[in-house]
Amino acid sequence: MSETKTREEITEGICDALASFGPDRDQVTLDATLADLDIDSLDLVELAQIVDEQYGVRLEAIDLKDVETVGQAIDVVIAKRERTLAGQA
Amino acid sequence: MSGCALVTGGSKGIGAATALSLADLGHAVAIVYRADADAAASVVAQIEAQGGTALAVQADLAEAAAADRVFDVVEEQLGEVSVLVNNAGTRADGLAMALTDAQWEQVLNLNLAAAFRCSRRALRRMVRARHGRIVNVASVIAFRGNPGQVNYAAAKAGMLAMTRTTAMEVARRGVTVNAVAPGFIPTALTEDVDPEMVKNFIPARRVGTPEEVAACIRFLASDAASYVTGTALTVDGGLSA
Numbered sequence: 001m002s003e004t005k006t007r008e009e010i011t012e013g014i015c016d017a018l019a020s021f022g023p024d025r026d027q028v029t030l031d032a033t034l035a036d037l038d039i040d041s042l043d044l045v046e047l048a049q050i051v052d053e054q055y056g057v058r059l060e061a062i063d064l065k066d067v068e069t070v071g072q073a074i075d076v077v078i079a080k081r082e083r084t085l086a087g088q089a
Numbered sequence: 090m091s092g093c094a095l096v097t098g099g100s101k102g103i104g105a106a107t108a109l110s111l112a113d114l115g116h117a118v119a120i121v122y123r124a125d126a127d128a129a130a131s132v133v134a135q136i137e138a139q140g141g142t143a144l145a146v147q148a149d150l151a152e153a154a155a156a157d158r159v160f161d162v163v164e165e166q167l168g169e170v171s172v173l174v175n176n177a178g179t180r181a182d183g184l185a186m187a188l189t190d191a192q193w194e195q196v197l198n199l200n201l202a203a204a205f206r207c208s209r210r211a212l213r214r215m216v217r218a219r220h221g222r223i224v225n226v227a228s229v230i231a232f233r234g235n236p237g238q239v240n241y242a243a244a245k246a247g248m249l250a251m252t253r254t255t256a257m258e259v260a261r262r263g264v265t266v267n268a269v270a271p272g273f274i275p276t277a278l279t280e281d282v283d284p285e286m287v288k289n290f291i292p293a294r295r296v297g298t299p300e301e302v303a304a305c306i307r308f309l310a311s312d313a314a315s316y317v318t319g320t321a322l323t324v325d326g327g328l329s330a
Contacts, residue, residue, distance in 0.1 A: 042258060046216055 005055060010081070011074050017050045018043070018070060030071035037070070047073075057081045092171025092218070093117040093142075094310065095163055097150055097207060100129035102276030103226060103306075104176040106299035108132050110307045112141035116172060119144045119163040123177070142167070150177050150203035151195070160210045169218065172310045173211040175204035175248075176226040180278060185239040193240045200244035205251060208266070212259060221264040222310045225252050226302070227321060229272045229329045245270075249321055256319030265318035267309045271302045272325025293326030 005013075011030075018034075019025040021043040028037060034044075048059040057080050067073045094111040098104040099120030109132065112118045118136060122129040122145060129145035136143035146162050148155040163170060178200045181192035208223055215221025230238055231245035249268055256266035273279065273287050274297045284296045302324045308314055309322065323329050 042216070042262070049213060049217065 005081075007078060010055060010078055013054055014047070014051070014074050014077060015070065017047055018073075021046070028070055030069065030074070032070050033068050034070070034073070035068070051077055055081055057084060092169050092220075093119055093163065093167035094172035094174065095119045095121065095159075095170045095207070095211070096174040096176055097121045097203065098123075098177030098226075099174075100125050100132055100145070102278065103271065103274060103299045103302045104174070105132045106303035107174055107176065107306045108143070109135060109139075110300075110303040111172060111174075111310060112136040112139060112143060114307060114311065117142035117144075117167045119146055119159075119167055119170075121146050121148055121150065121159055121177065123147070123149050150207070151198040153202075153206065156203060156206035156210055160207075164214075169214045170211050171215065171218070171220060172222045172224075173207055174224045174226065174306055174310070175207055177203060178226065178244075178278060180238070180241055182237045182241070183239075184237055188239060196240035197244050197247075200241065201247045201251070204248060208251070208255060212255070212264065215264045216259055216262045219263040221259075222314075223252075223255070223264070223266040224306045224309045225249075225266070225268040226306070227252070227268045227270045229270050229323060229325045231270060231321075232323075232329050252321065253319045260318050263315075265309070265314065267314070267317060267319070268321040269302055269305050269309065270321045270323045270325065270329070272297055272323070272328040274299060274302055274324075291326045291328050292330065295326060297324060297326055 015028045018028045023037040044064055051057050051059055057077055063076055094116040096104050096108045099108045100122035108118045108120050120129050120132055133143040133145050144166055146159050148159045181195045183192055225248050227248045228245040230242045231249050235242055252266050252268040275284050288295055305322050305324050
């Protein structure tokens with residue numbers, strides 16, 4: 001797993017991924033809710049794949065269970081990535 | 090034609106005819122076989138003789154880890170799988186009250202669970218690619234009872250339910266999931282059944298051929314079937330009409 005990704009790069013990558021599921025890119029803000037963006041369960045499964053491929057973070061369904069906004073989703077990914085990196089150290 | 094086709098149970102019968110037909114459509118074709126390496130090599134040779142590309146991969150798909158192993162090999166050698174044909178199947182007949190757990194599991198593991206595992210793996214790339222075709226080879230036995238085949242009927246009916254549900258889940262990603270439901274097709278799987286005996290029950294008054302089933306699979310795997318998903322196409326000479 002690359003340790004060099006910054007929070008900004010991960011944020012940008014996840015927002016781009018969410019935008020690829022349908023919403024306009026400028027709608028995908030940290031405060032936007034996944035419901036408002038019409039992000040559904042299939043989108044989240046695909047997002048988990050992208051996150052795994054790009055950041056080496058294995059998201060489980062339970063990780064995103066309480067996530068409502070884009071910002072919360074990004075926080076979950078970054079937190080899990082840090083735990084994963086710490087475990088590898 | 091972008092992406093390769095993967096046909097399970099591709100060394101004989103419907104699977105072999107399908108592999109040849111999909112190669113003719115322009116796909117590189119991976120043939121998964123369990124036991125008959127010579128038959129698999131023969132299909133590969135026929136495809137290569139026609140100018141196509143083919144690969145035979147040995148696996149017992151009844152084993153839980155086999156599907157991922159097969160996909161790893163195929164993706165490495167032929168690229169991403171854009172067409173998956175879940176054709177591998179077996180029989181272990183017996184009346185329900187006498188059927189053993191082993192007979193039940195043998196048929197459900199290969200005819201249904203393996204199809205699910207291959208589909209799950211294939212869908213990951215198909216969904217990302219916004220294109221893909223899955224064709225499940227079910228049976229008319231999915232629609233009607235057939236004494237002595239409770240395991241086979243349950244597996245094939247489950248396959249149709251899996252087809253419909255998966256189709257709904259991924260339709261908006263440009264991936265279609267369909268089934269064919271063959272009637273009586275003389276193959277190694279039915280060699281203990283006399284075609285002369287069964288044809289009197291078939292409105293067409295003849296049994297089908299693997300090539301007639303393969304033609305339907307080819308259609309469902311093609312771009313021409315882009316708006317067809319979640320359905321089962323019967324190929325049975327009117328048997329289930």
